[in-house]
Amino acid sequence: AGAASVLVATSVLGGTTVKANSEVSRTATPKLSRDFKNRLNDIAIIRDASSAQKVRNLLKGASVGDLQALLRGLDSARAAYGRDDYYNLLMHLSSMLNDKPDGDRRQLNLASLLVDEIEKRIADGDSYAKLLEAKLAAIKSQQEMLRERDSQLRNLEKEKEQELQKAKDERQALTESFNKTLSRSTKEYNKLKTELAKEKEKAAKMTKELADKLSNAEASRDKAFAVSKDLADKLSSAEASRDKAFAVSKDLADKLAAKTAEAEKLMENVGSLDRLVESAKREMAQKLAEIDQLTADKAKADAELAAANDTIASLQTELEKAKTELAVSERLIESGKREIAELQKQKDASDKALVESQANVAELEKQKAASDAKVAELEKEVEAAKAEVADLKAQLAKKEEELEAVKKEKEALEAKIEELKKAHAEELSKLKEMLEKKDHANADLQAEINRLKQELADRIKSLSQGGRASQTNPGTTTAKAGQLPSTGESANPFFTIAALTVIAGAGMAV
Numbered sequence: 001a002g003a004a005s006v007l008v009a010t011s012v013l014g015g016t017t018v019k020a021n022s023e024v025s026r027t028a029t030p031k032l033s034r035d036f037k038n039r040l041n042d043i044a045i046i047r048d049a050s051s052a053q054k055v056r057n058l059l060k061g062a063s064v065g066d067l068q069a070l071l072r073g074l075d076s077a078r079a080a081y082g083r084d085d086y087y088n089l090l091m092h093l094s095s096m097l098n099d100k101p102d103g104d105r106r107q108l109n110l111a112s113l114l115v116d117e118i119e120k121r122i123a124d125g126d127s128y129a130k131l132l133e134a135k136l137a138a139i140k141s142q143q144e145m146l147r148e149r150d151s152q153l154r155n156l157e158k159e160k161e162q163e164l165q166k167a168k169d170e171r172q173a174l175t176e177s178f179n180k181t182l183s184r185s186t187k188e189y190n191k192l193k194t195e196l197a198k199e200k201e202k203a204a205k206m207t208k209e210l211a212d213k214l215s216n217a218e219a220s221r222d223k224a225f226a227v228s229k230d231l232a233d234k235l236s237s238a239e240a241s242r243d244k245a246f247a248v249s250k251d252l253a254d255k256l257a258a259k260t261a262e263a264e265k266l267m268e269n270v271g272s273l274d275r276l277v278e279s280a281k282r283e284m285a286q287k288l289a290e291i292d293q294l295t296a297d298k299a300k301a302d303a304e305l306a307a308a309n310d311t312i313a314s315l316q317t318e319l320e321k322a323k324t325e326l327a328v329s330e331r332l333i334e335s336g337k338r339e340i341a342e343l344q345k346q347k348d349a350s351d352k353a354l355v356e357s358q359a360n361v362a363e364l365e366k367q368k369a370a371s372d373a374k375v376a377e378l379e380k381e382v383e384a385a386k387a388e389v390a391d392l393k394a395q396l397a398k399k400e401e402e403l404e405a406v407k408k409e410k411e412a413l414e415a416k417i418e419e420l421k422k423a424h425a426e427e428l429s430k431l432k433e434m435l436e437k438k439d440h441a442n443a444d445l446q447a448e449i450n451r452l453k454q455e456l457a458d459r460i461k462s463l464s465q466g467g468r469a470s471q472t473n474p475g476t477t478t479a480k481a482g483q484l485p486s487t488g489e490s491a492n493p494f495f496t497i498a499a500l501t502v503i504a505g506a507g508m509a510v
Contacts, residue, residue, distance in 0.1 A: 030069040032085050036062060040110075044092035052096045052108045059117040070114050074431045086110075115431055118424050125417045132410045139403050146396045153389045160385050164378045171371040178364045185357045192357075196350045203343040210336030220329055227322050231315035242308040249301045252294035259287045 032040075036058070043054045059067070072078060073086020081087075094109040105112060263284055 029080075030065050030072060032066050032069045033063065036066045037085060037089075040089050040093065044089065047096075049097055049099065051093070052099050052113065055093060055096070055110065055113050056116070059113060062117075067114075067118070070110075071118070071427050074111065074114075074427055074434060076430060076434060111431055111435055115428055115435075118428065122417075122421060122424055125413075125420065129410070129414060129417055132406065132413060136403070136406050136410060139399060139406060143396065143399050143403060146392060146399060150389065150392050150396060153385060153392060157382065157385045157389055160378065160382045164375070164382050167371070167375045167378050171368075171375050174368060174371050178368050181364055182361060185361055189354065189357050192350055192353060196347070196354075199343065199346060199350070203340075203347070206336075206343070207340060210332075210339065214329075214333050214336055216329075218329070218333075220325055225322075225326075227318065231319050231322075235312045235315045239308070239312065242305045242312075246301070246305060249298045249305075252298045252301075256291050256294055256298075259291055263287060 039058055040055070043051055043058070062070075070086050073081075073084050073090070075081065090110045094107075096108045098105050098108045
């Protein structure tokens, strides 16, 4: 329970906390407790300079019942007034030395110490009321602080809820964007993947075709190289045969020219050289035969040369054709290489786009995870703020309950204090009146005692002197001995002396 919950509507008397009642009960007569009464009697028996302080300490720790019993003794309107424990104790605890002079009282008695204690407790009651008011103000201040804190927490809760809603909206937008981007990226990825597969398939097919073409072209090139080499060899051989045939033809022509010249020379010398005619004819016929043979050989060589030239021309044509086919094959190979390079570039671009798409998806997933974490954190903060608000509401409600309880306690205590003040004021007024009467009676009694003492001394003196004093003025002495000075009533002088002795022994005399 809080500090205020232990504050009950009480009247603090003698260090004992009791509940305040709306009325003082008069149906039962409070009595002094046995222990309290015995302790007061002990102080009355052993009278010394510290008696007043002892009574003061005893009253300070007295219970409400004992104080009420003593206060009832001050009420002169009661039927038992002057015949109760209070009056008996008052008679035994009177004329005590005032150990704390206040300029008003030289002596103290039980009634004056009781009045001091009651006044002190009334003042303590006022202090307690002020303490309650201070506690009430502190509780109100704390309540205001709690309300302000509650307002701040409500505002914080609203801000957190707004932040949470904003984060949820951002997450929703991010999720939608992520889903759209993911869907678009997935579609593009699938499309790109399909196109890439098609392109790969097409590229593979084209690569195979180009590889086949390249292989065929390389085979054709190799074959063309072989044919070209063979044709070149044949051309070289034909050119060598042509040159040889040309050389033979030239040699034969030279020989024919030489033989013709010789024949002409021989024909010129025919007439002069008759003996040589036959020989020349034979030689001529031989030479002609040789010429014919050489002519035939030359014709054959020319034919072979023409055939070789034809072969060379044909081989050159085939060589040009082979070179053309080789160039076409090389162009096809270069084109295939370029297409393969282009396909490789397309594949690299597709792979790069695929990697970028995957990176974008990963980044979006990372952003979504961060957004989810932030939303979760905000949700935790909002829950914590709600829990704190609920706790503060509970504390505020508890403080309000305690405040209401303290208000009721304060009202009850104030009513009780006012009632006690009124009752104590009445009792105090009665007590002061009684004390004044008692002081007056004590003064009269003291004067009477002093007079009686003097009279007793005179009487004893007169008795010691014998009958001379009695004979001198017997009438006056008889009147004084037979009457009380204050009342005029008759009294036995011996009883008067005994009473004075008892009073002096009880401490009534000063």
